[in-house]
Amino acid sequence: MLPRNPSYTNPEPCQHLAEYKLKHGFNGYKAIQKLLVTSPIGKTSVKKPNTKVPRCGFCNGCEGRFYLCLICSSFSCLDHTLLHPQSESGHAVFVDIERTELYCGVCRDQLYDPDFDQVVMSKHSMGVAGGATGNESIGQRLIKRRRLVSGIVGLDLQKSKCRVSTKDLRGKSCYPLGLRGLNNLGSTCYMNSVLQVLLHAPPFRDYFLSGGQRLEACHHRRATDLMCCLLCDVNAIFSAVYSGDRSPYSPAQFLYSWWQHSANLACYEQQDAHEFFISMLDAIHEKEGKTRNGSKGNGDCQCIAHKVFYGLLRSDVTCMACGFTSTTYDPCVDISLNLDTDVSSTEKGKKLTKQNEDGSMSTLSGCLDLFTRPEKLGSDQKLYCQNCRERQDSLKQMSIRKLPLVLSLHVKRFEHSFVKKCSRKIDRYLHFPFSLDMTPYLSSSILRARYGNRNFTFGGDQSDMFSEFEIFAVVTHSGTLESGHYVSFVRVRNQWYRCNDAWITVVDEATVRASQCYMIFYVQKTLHNKANEDLSHVPNSPGRDLFLPIAGCC
């Protein structure tokens, strides 16, 4: 038997299906497999008999849907599918020949059986031989990645045990450490908002607060050479913010190092928070990655930027003529999402329900659905199919092969139109949940949906075990494209704080939910819960115990 797929709910088979399998085993399934016809894009149907038009064995009608009896191979229309078990004892299990779905004529319901789904998927594997080979190699890589993921989680959990300094210069002990305003040095709110997020990203924060060995060596070298080191300045910010001093901190040394490192960004103009975030992680990788990895590839990089934010996107391009699929993988430190301005009527039923209920509201799940939707490539992008040996129409579909520890989602609000030669900002409200399940957007889920959600474990891409995420920070933007302001919200022990440059204020959940999000940051739920537990057990001075808020569970 196949191992049970954790994301499925295996419903109990009805007694008729159980009796059928007990008496006939897999003979019926194998016989059906020979009759299956697979389309290149994943749909399955049962081949018609010699006569072109199937007819009901009882009423000789040729309208509506037809069902094939798994025992006597007779065709029945829907009405006589219900009568057939009454005249023939035990002939209860049918197959919808249009969709290849099991159907019980007595229970009058569709049935789901993992063994039947495996038979159907095996037919698909026969059809595309190249894909099967690809899956095997992917499986080998999967084992390696699972070890990497486990290692990262274990490593970061250990680091979480390091204690934060309890020094409190001002005696304002009713708020947790890590909350400190950052002075605006002149249109640097883009920098302050991203720095506040990084200061509260659990794995990232724990790394810097525990103090890496490399930083000491780098500090020594810096003292002699008078060089600017970005990592040391990031470390200085962490030390200052978590020191307990509550007066606003000026990240001037960091800005100086940053502008030396990124000459193209050394500019007084207002800049994009997302661009700063991406460049910052690139800089950290550049500084730390070389010393740790010996110039390995991105996938196995051990720098803190990649350990925390690294994810892997999968891109499938499928030939619409023969079904051959070409798969590529791209590393990413965040995911940029287009706003789902139009909910397509071709979406599934539940989306239609949402559409009626919420009017024209954009949701994060809608954006992710849009990101992972199959997209037909234009005529100028025709795929050269290795199987057909010519250019064919093709479908492209994105999915997430590996999720990072901290998931950063970027909403594309700044739109540039090449036709109109102008830029504008999209002020549309976007709903984002505080708890996010990324399972539907994993490669395994996308592949499953492509083949009709069969209960089948794909050889290569098994479900990621850590796909539950909890929000911990939001970067919002207000104003226009030319002149705006970034503000970040951070969640510390389930309390939300607004970080508006030097001003740190308490806000309620409603304010965060109603904000105009530009970047949304989620951390894997295991790390989030762990971080909350550790913070609540930080050693405190006696005077602080009275004011320490109780940390709630997510």
Add this chain to the structure above:
Amino acid sequence: MSVPNEENLSSHSQLSSHFFLDLLDSIIVDVASECHRVARLGLDSNLEEEDEELKLSAQARVRVADPSNSNEANGKYVVDIFGQTHPPVANEIFDCMNCGRSIMAGRFAPHLEKCMGKGRKARLKVTRSSTAAQNRYSRGSPSPGSTYSPYSNYSTNSMNRLANGTSTFAGEEHSNGTLES
């Protein structure tokens, strides 16, 4: 003969309508079958949570849009969570790492931009200097070998000439004499 034609038209219309309904039923059954599978196998287990989150968002937007329910006094702060207040421009004083001068925090970025010779304003300054140099060179060309002082004299001389309206030799001598004194 018109009667059979009418029957044919009616028959064709009914037939196409029948086929259309068949196709529509087929599509509806496909969607229903997909939704049934998703529901039975628990692939939409987060739908209720999503709906609850959507309700929370709707309530949040209503509350924030309601001015009487605003948590912040017109969006302006009085004090932060530490009881501190902050000026519109940060007034902490520190030394610039590049040139060592004392700078106010809120003006550090524009200062550093010029100090490091980077960014927008630095380029503008360079451009202005180039323009000035070019102007000086072009004005100097009518009088080769002239120094700064003769340039000034020349300009004044020209003005005097214009004022007088004459170009006699005696006038020129008079102008020169005036300048010399």
